[in-house]
Amino acid sequence: MSGNIIIGYPNRSDAGTMAGGSWLAGLPLANLQSREMAKVARSSDALNASTLFTLDLATAKTLRTFALCNHNLSADARWRVTLGTTSGGSQVYDSGWLDVWQMTFGDLVEWESVTWWMGVAGDEYLRSPYAAMLALPDYYTARYVKVEIDDTTNADGYVQIGRFFAGNAIQSGYNAAYGLQDAWEDLSTLDRAESGSDWAYEKRKLRNVSFVLEYLTATEASYYHELQRMVGTTGEVLYMPYPSEPGENQRYGFLGQLADLSPIDYPFYRVRRLPLRIKERA
């Protein structure tokens, strides 16, 4: 699979019908189709039979990108995505069981380091900004999607997910030019007493990225042009920067929004150019 950046869009999940598993009546699967990320669907327990769901798209759609956002999945959690021609079927595609947590850490910060866990452990989105993400090796067409979660040892006794993304995607033949910038926006503020002692008001940190696709074909440019129309600055895109490196993909990828609708340049003969800025959804 090409390692070039994938932009997942549109999220077809919202228009589908979800079912299956066992979810709290007050926090149902329908919450996965709500734009409000903090509005989670919560399973009634952590049994595998409870922590699954199916999505019926009504008609067969092209799919390539998937994500579980704002989840409480534990370090040992696994998930599996299947695409079928029947509800729950896997005739089209089967991802097999995948580790939810793909990120790995080198000598600087070990996986089990307290420092590492401070950032991502827990059962709330605020402490766990990294989504479970999956980019399929190719484009597949299916009506039915099934997601299974294996997290029976979750300390909460349940799993919860704030948003499910199941979308088409665009991946250009040439990757972004060197100069891509991954950044955090810290919503926190700092004030000071008369003597200079600081008062910190900690808020969330949100990711953003800016990069330039220097060499787009006319066809690719037309897809990006359509992406901008469909998504605008309010719709969501799934930014998957390293499709062939799941760990890095999870670390730097996110569900976001276009910060602006940049003009698609025409710098050279048969070459289109598009700068993109994407900011993480909150």
Added chain:
Amino acid sequence: MKRLVVEITMVVDAIGTEQTFYFADTAMGFTTKPTDTPANTYVAGRLISAGSFRRELFSGKRVTGAVRPSFGELVLDNGDGGLDAWTGYGISGGQVTVRWGEHDAAYPAGYTTVFVCAAQYMVCDFKEIKLRLRDRLNLLEQPLVKTSFDGSGGLEGTTALAGKLKQWVSSDPGFFPPILVDAAKLLYFVQSTGTGGLGASFDIYEGGAVITRGADYATAADCLATSPAGGQCRFWFGTGGNGPVYVRLGSVPVFDLRVFGDGYQSTGSSWSLIALAATGGIAGGTGTAIGIGAQLIDDSRSILQVMQDACVPSLAWFGMTRLDAFTCGVLTAPAVTASYGFTQHNAKGWTRTPIQDMDAPVWSVTVHSGKTWPGNLVAGVSGTMSDYLSRTPWWASFSSEDATIKTAHPGAVAEVIETNSRYFQNLASQTAFTAAYFALFGALREFYTFTAQMDADTLALDLHDTVEIKIPRFGLTAGKNMRIITQSIDCDNSQITFGVWG
């Protein structure tokens, strides 16, 4: 990482069904845990601003009285129209609670309540809903006396009396006129309040001469049926002496009638700020027992006005705490022990300013106290009664000056204080008041404002608490204890601005 959570409880239908809505600040929405209250509930991140909460101990010119609230607005994001149904809800009077806590703390047990208040009204546009907030003291902005004679006869008087308010008496306001209920029966209404077991102290005077009391009536029916002997009067104090109080005369009076009575709660206790607040719908008040004093209310004065008046002679204050509880106390100089200390290391924006209308010490105070009802006098009445029934317009007027204050502060001012309460009935009470007044307001007082970080310690501070101010300026290097008299909680910036006096 902390977040604010707002609970808004309001009536959502015509039959009074209440519903509580929960919101967190923007980008901080969450779903409660199974162990939270409420459990498994989505708390939308719609809170753009939790507003501010400001209270001032001084609501008038060197008069304490009601704590003056001044709330900001609570702003909710409604760009998606998700709250449009609110326009049909009964928001006015809805309870608003603002909590603050770590994002992973148990809700609400692990959160600190920043303030509790009431919604007044809301303003909506296509993007936002703005809730105007205030405290519940407005519940006291209703007439204290709402009961009137219905004119149905008997104790309710003739049709000519219908609609006249039944006068309310606290303690002993002096010699006041009774209300003629039935001219044929020579039946008079004295007061709606009970006697506190002091029925024996009641007397009715004609032209300053006391009318001989016959035996008290045992029942209302007896009162209506049996006339006193000629030249005498008989009282009906209500069941158990709990009022209302009536009196009948045995002979037609020629001169003005005046009653000396006492008014108490049905429990026998004196009327107090806490008790009056309860009659207005704010129950469960705490604080210093501050009496309403000797007052008669026979007009449309509000409960709040009566309480304000009662605070004057006591140098008292009352209001709602930030947690929506009624409290009251007496303004005193800063205590020896401070609840908390502020320095340049934990506060900013230090400013020394005078309080409005309190920019100079007071060197002279004149007090007028106690409404009077002067009347004509029968020949031969005692000099004392002649004095009592001739005083007008006040029962007592007195003044005091302290020239040393004027010497030290040439710009010192003279103040005049008026109260309807017949509080100052002797020289000792007058002297005690002027001494306390000069102690508080005769000295050059300092007033500082500064802003501190909102945390558990600063949130715990309340009006009238004593804090130590210790900064390397304004001669405060060694520290000075001062009273908190203003408090402004800025939820959005997690800061509290205090005003201290001392």
